[in-house]
Amino acid sequence: MGAVTTADRDRAPKQDRSRATRQRLLEAAVACLAEHGWAGSTVLVVAERAGVSRGAAQHHFPTREDLFTAAVEYVAEERSGALRALFPEGAAQDRREVVSALVDLYTGPLFRAALHLWVAASNEEQLSPRVIELEARVGRETHRIAVDLLGADESRPGVRETVQGLLDMARGLGLANLLTDDRQRRERVVAQWAAVLDGALRD
Amino acid sequence: MGAVTTADRDRAPKQDRSRATRQRLLEAAVACLAEHGWAGSTVLVVAERAGVSRGAAQHHFPTREDLFTAAVEYVAEERSGALRALFPEGAAQDRREVVSALVDLYTGPLFRAALHLWVAASNEEQLSPRVIELEARVGRETHRIAVDLLGADESRPGVRETVQGLLDMARGLGLANLLTDDRQRRERVVAQWAAVLDGALRD
Numbered sequence: 001m002g003a004v005t006t007a008d009r010d011r012a013p014k015q016d017r018s019r020a021t022r023q024r025l026l027e028a029a030v031a032c033l034a035e036h037g038w039a040g041s042t043v044l045v046v047a048e049r050a051g052v053s054r055g056a057a058q059h060h061f062p063t064r065e066d067l068f069t070a071a072v073e074y075v076a077e078e079r080s081g082a083l084r085a086l087f088p089e090g091a092a093q094d095r096r097e098v099v100s101a102l103v104d105l106y107t108g109p110l111f112r113a114a115l116h117l118w119v120a121a122s123n124e125e126q127l128s129p130r131v132i133e134l135e136a137r138v139g140r141e142t143h144r145i146a147v148d149l150l151g152a153d154e155s156r157p158g159v160r161e162t163v164q165g166l167l168d169m170a171r172g173l174g175l176a177n178l179l180t181d182d183r184q185r186r187e188r189v190v191a192q193w194a195a196v197l198d199g200a201l202r203d
Numbered sequence: 204m205g206a207v208t209t210a211d212r213d214r215a216p217k218q219d220r221s222r223a224t225r226q227r228l229l230e231a232a233v234a235c236l237a238e239h240g241w242a243g244s245t246v247l248v249v250a251e252r253a254g255v256s257r258g259a260a261q262h263h264f265p266t267r268e269d270l271f272t273a274a275v276e277y278v279a280e281e282r283s284g285a286l287r288a289l290f291p292e293g294a295a296q297d298r299r300e301v302v303s304a305l306v307d308l309y310t311g312p313l314f315r316a317a318l319h320l321w322v323a324a325s326n327e328e329q330l331s332p333r334v335i336e337l338e339a340r341v342g343r344e345t346h347r348i349a350v351d352l353l354g355a356d357e358s359r360p361g362v363r364e365t366v367q368g369l370l371d372m373a374r375g376l377g378l379a380n381l382l383t384d385d386r387q388r389r390e391r392v393v394a395q396w397a398a399v400l401d402g403a404l405r406d
Contacts, residue, residue, distance in 0.1 A: 037322065112325070116322060118378070119318060119322045122382060123243070158395045161394070162395055164388065164391075164392050165392045165399075168372045168375035169372035169375055170375065171378050172378070173371045173375075179321060179325055179335050188367075192365055193368040196365065196402075199399075
């Protein structure tokens with residue numbers, strides 16, 4: 001219970017500033033990856049976009065791989081949180097709304113950024129183990145949210161694979177949206193498969 | 204009906220040689236794209252891999268965009284033909300076999316090559332319209348084959364979207380296989396969704 005020193009008083013705002021810088025870098029990194037792909041995304045480009053010095057950026061993220069995997073993870077966590085917040089009561093009555101919200105996870109800038117990272121990792125040995133681990137972690141979390149929100153009982157045979165297949169479909173719908181605005185077709189597919197899924201989970 | 208000249212006699216083998224060269228270039232281009240991605244795939248690299256001079260390669264394909272879109276289309280047509288040949292009687296009795304064969308379209312080197320092309324097109328204006336048109340054409344053909352082989356009656360409401368969603372899922376399963384060998388999980392998802400689909404198409 002010592003006296004509060006000047007150093008103590010300075011520490012909190014400094015930590016806040018550091019956290020804010022980190023967050024700006026992560027958000028700039030995802031936007032950069034979504035817009036310019038892996039080849040056009042370097043620490044320097046992201047630092048400039050975030051209005052942060054290169055040195056400060058490298059203090060937070062020593063390597064390019066650190067920066068971009070952290071960025072995709074950060075935004076994935078933000079999106080997971082937002083998805084849970086959409087359905088505060090947990091399992092929703094309307095499965096179509098849940099399917100639609102799950103599919104939305106895969107059609108925005110986060111998915112574009114993640115896709116660039118995956119595809120780059122398939123050719124870059126330095127990146128690949130990091131991205132595999134990240135994808136497994138994000139995939140598990142998304143699966144858990146989907147099970148909760150759909151009110152799916154995974155102790156019943158086939159239910160786990162039903163939910164997995166739905167998330168695979170969402171990923172495929174994201175890919176179909178990469179080059180063209182696929183919204184109209186996607187909405188019809190979501191409506192139809194939400195009905196099919198409803199039957200499959202009720203049986 | 205004039206006499207057969209030496210030029211006539213030479214023409215046929217020359218055309219054969221030209222066709223063989225073109226085919227070697229297309230196959231090398233897909234392999235190159237799958238292994239090295241768009242950034243590492245140039246006309247020169249493909250020509251060397253195919254054992255063809257740069258001049259000959261450029262005679263067949265004046266631009267890089269020509270070569271790689273033609274390559275993905277060529278291999279997609281080969282794969283479609285092979286898929287039809289697997290089920291020579293048309294609509295198969297066993298929908299699980301058909302679903303499994305459709306999903307296989309999205310897990311090999313062709314899908315990897317196409318994925319690199321799509322992702323590159325999302326950042327390259329010169330490539331984008333070509334790939335959009337190619338994807339629409341290949342997508343329509345794959346949909347037609349899926350409808351035939353599944354014996355799906357598209358005049359019934361929802362059936363078109365059911366088949367579309369299945370192909371979206373296949374694309375998502377292809378993506379999940381990009382960095383890790385996802386075969387075991389995929390087989391369980393395919394088995395489960397083939398059963399769900401069977402119900403949806405029978406209802």
